[in-house]
Amino acid sequence: MLIPHPLLGLRDAEEFVYLGDASLMQRPDPDSPTALTDFCDYVFLRDNPAGVHRELWFHEQGDRSWLVVTRNTLTHEILGAELATDAARPTVTQEPSA
């Protein structure tokens, strides 16, 4: 496979290490009263969709960036890739308009 690195263009998947579901970036709040359950879900329960999947790839043999790659697990079509540091930044939530 070829991964469209947002900074370096198409790079062979062999340069990368695959981790899995990008939901791993949403680490639960350790201080929450439900922390133990939340962490249990975070660590053990992940979706494994046949279809579009957001997943984490590490460019270990390259620039050491973690990427969030959107990939169709059935066709291996890659719909996009972004730096995890960009994806991880909290998005500004818009106030719903009245």
Next chain:
Amino acid sequence: MTRIRGGLIDRGTSLSFTFDGKTYSGHPGDTLASALLANGVRLMGRSFKYHRPRGVFAAGSEEPNAMVELREGARREPNTRATVAELYEGLVAKSQNRVGPLSCDVLAVNDVLSPFFAAGFYYKTFMWPRAFWEKLYEPVIRRAAGLGQLSMQADPDDYDSGFLHCDLLVIGGGAAGLAAALTTGRAGARVVLADEDFRLGGRLLSERDPLGGIPAVDWIAGLEAELDSLPNVRILRRTTVFGAYDHGIYGAVARVADHLKTPGAQVRQSLWRITAKRTVLAAGATERHIPFADNDRPGIMLAGAMRSYANRWAVTPQAHAADPVAIFTNNDDGHRTALDLMAQEVPVLGVIDTRSDAPKLGDYTLFPDATVTGSKGRLGLTQIQITRAGQSTWVDCAALGVSGGWNPNVHLASHHRGRPVWDAATQSFLPGPGGPEGMHVAGAAAGRGQTGLALADGAKAAVAALAQIGMSASLPELPAPEATADTLTPCWHVPSKKRAWVDFQNDVTVKDIALAHQENMRPVEHLKRWTTLGMATDQGKTANVTALAVMAELSGKSIPETGTTIFRPPYTGVAISALGGGDSGDSFRPRRLTPTHSWAATRGAVFTEVGAWMRAQYYPQTGETHWRQTVDREAKAVRAGVGLCDVTTLGKIDVQGADATTFLNRVYANMMGTLRVGRVRYGLMLREDGFLYDDGTCARLAEDHYVVTTTTGNAGLVYRNLEFARQCLWPELDVHLISTTDAWAQIAVAGPNARSLLSRIVDDFDLSNDAFPFMACSTLTICNGLRARLFRISFSGELAYELAVPARYGNAVMQRLAEQGADLGVTPYGIEALSVLRIEKGHAAGAELNGQTTADMSGLGMMVSRKKDSIGVVMSRRDGLAQDSRRMVGLQPVEPTHTVTPGAHLFAQGDPQDMAHDQGWITSACYSPHVGSSIGLGFLLQGDNRMGEIVIAANPLAGETTQLRIVPSHFVDPEGERLRA
């Protein structure tokens, strides 16, 4: 001899070769198959199951029959198709799958017993008794029904691999492929043209038709010269593109030196990984046959192959030039073979055509509406039976060409599960949707095989493919030979009570398909597995579609209703050596050498692999006859004097930045935020699931500068996880990571004399306990100005330091320490002694941190801070982990001569030794020269409360039990006085 005139062989040069020990002669340009035919050799092998005599059936890589063991000794390669083995001087080949001479194979008795060997026979017969399968049935069957045999020697040749990148990959160098390459080449786009043959031209080489008013070979030569002159064109001859992978990546194997007796300085084969923006698949088509009774005799072959042998190799398929040849066909192309043979003055007795409206295209006898219903000839065809309107006649016939139409080579188009689609007009499967992204199929592979069509199609496909990547190309002027008549009326097999072979390689007959149908093994996937149809080296290239059609007929369904057949990589077999890409033996994988490797080697060190690293295992001295003597001496020397060990392999990660402290507090389970500058702290890392996964030290060199060490094996993983934490979990932190593992040579200086030794090389540095206590660290200079880092940490339990210097000086510093410490008893020690010392000290290492243990279990639970968040801390509190009462203990045999065996499980005395009573296991063990007996570490239920108790270590693999006493895990200096001295 059956050589005729013409052909693309160099008659000026003769090549001598042997087959089954007999010497023959051929010419450059020959394949082994064409040269054997030219020498009148038609019997080339025995069939897989029935050991039937077999000759060559095809003229290319689809060959199911003529497989030989090529070359001798370590280079012997079984299952080589004679049809693609390029002849060279001194070639040696042997027939295979026989017992006794080829003409008198003892196992031909299987043929007489054939009723017992029908499809499904093995499954039903060798079911029981179960134990017989492995010991008796399988070895006997494998011996009898096998293909060639391996040399059982190491491959003496070199291989390599490489990577190509192009705009367009053209697979196949026939009419369509050449046109595509020319179009792309002239457009200035980067093109790779790969063809499995040793000569470009594909099917054009087998035809007599001129191109553009000149012989086709001259036209090809002109085009080849132009392509060779273009810097953007890369031609890979003798190269099979065997697989299509994701995103335009293709695997190809180039047979660089297979046409030479030995490769010499070259590699034998190269593996190419080709990344192409677009692809034109111009793989051509494979002719299919028409099964009839006894259709597998030497002399019966595909009509198109017969034409190839006549036109390209100037040989005829019969043993004597005067013997008559016949054609059996259901289409016009079969007639062309008859015409080409007649043009070469080969006696053609007639064309037997299944069609009632069969055309007569020349001056030969036509048998319309007729079939071939039988054959005779024990080791080669002598007679065929022609049946017409119920009347059967036996006629003398030495060779029969069979044509049932052509199947497009859709293989690579279906590697991504793109299912071929049935095309009624051509009565064949064409590449369907869902093929590899960016692939355009052209020419015969797309069902447009006539030369004029194929040329135009290849050019058009290239233009279309380039347009998709924003490049423009114009259609070149190409010859446009007139289309010839090309009709076909399906005839899938000639019904008979006798056996009619569909798949020659696997000995699958029409009857076997009928049996599969009867047993309800009707889907093609079941058919394949029940009958073995389409397996082995040819993967059913000449059989699959015919088998499907036969099954359709039996089911009373149409072919598309019955199913389709798709293919997996590889297109043809690829040697494991080629897939290995050449790295074997010492270069199988990269090796990492420590900075003191040279010094260790001169001291006679024995090295061992630790991950990719080569580490000194121990340093034997004269008179030491067993490694244990050496290791005991080294370990004792450390405790009595001072030892030196290269510990560079431990991972080192530089952590810097304003938020470095916060970051480290979150990735270590224990508190790091309170670490002062100039101090080192032992640290534990957990996985997010709460288990321990690595330990090491963290040294604070400056306010915002730390050096983290990891275990040798986890250096890469810890770095990756830290980057995950930095980039994915807490991108708001200002922290930077970079590995410095290789930058610094790190040497452990351990033992009561460590301080004395170091004091001899440091430049004005106070090593006293007050100035530089246990767990201190500092930068300094040594040996008159070499920058260095010193850490007072101990793995052995002794007074110890780790000294880091720029790696290029590591060897010299090691040497200097060894020289300076001669009077202090300085001793280099390897990782065996290192391990003994740490077991004696009760330090957990890889065997204890195996990913299934917790900080509590290792006796380090107190370190896990509850005052802060860190990775794994929440899950470490879950019941399953928090309530695990297994604890690390020391173990010592009750009888001092007994051995502690790692891996053994622990049981209470008197308990049954089963899973239900398992109380723990032994993780590490060694002989301790300090204790004077074998000792071990292990995890034991309630271990911390059972000191002094005796337990049983059971090693069921060796049928051993040993009584062990539970002791504290610190066998040496439990108070830690030595390391603080």
Next chain:
Amino acid sequence: MPDLTPLTALGHDQPQSVTYGNLTMGDCPDLALASLALRRDAPVPLPFGLDLPGPGGYVASAEVAAIWTGPRQWMIEAKAKGCTDFAAQVKAQAPDAIVTEQTDGWAAFDITSPDGAAIGRLLEKLVNIDPGTVSPGTASRTSLHHMNVLLVRPDPCCLRIWVGRSFAGSLWHAVIGAAGRQAA
């Protein structure tokens, strides 16, 4: 100066050099290397006057060069400073940046040829990177026989491969093996 003899990454006291056909390969222990990373929101420095390049870039002056290695991170490479504390010199040039000594973390190998295309053909056997993109002004970090390497092209007739120092022997084996086969 310390009274110690340094060794090259290949374990010798002098650099090695091998020529096959029109390709010459050798190690370059005199080159120094230091990593430079930017703190959050820090301005981009101009160490030794170098305009730090963007992703995949390489810029060089006569004595010093900068190689992009990752977001906000570079390697600074210098001639004839292998035995000096080059990191300290970089730090002096970019006091606000995070600088780490890397000279002995990596080992450099130069492959030179009067025929740049020969270097391209050698690259085909070593890395899965289009040789056409390994041109002056670019830096590529990738894998070579499973080893992590940094490729730069100081000029069309020279390819420089940086590899983790402990891998130097295996890299040398891979490079001269491929070059030898190319010349065969």
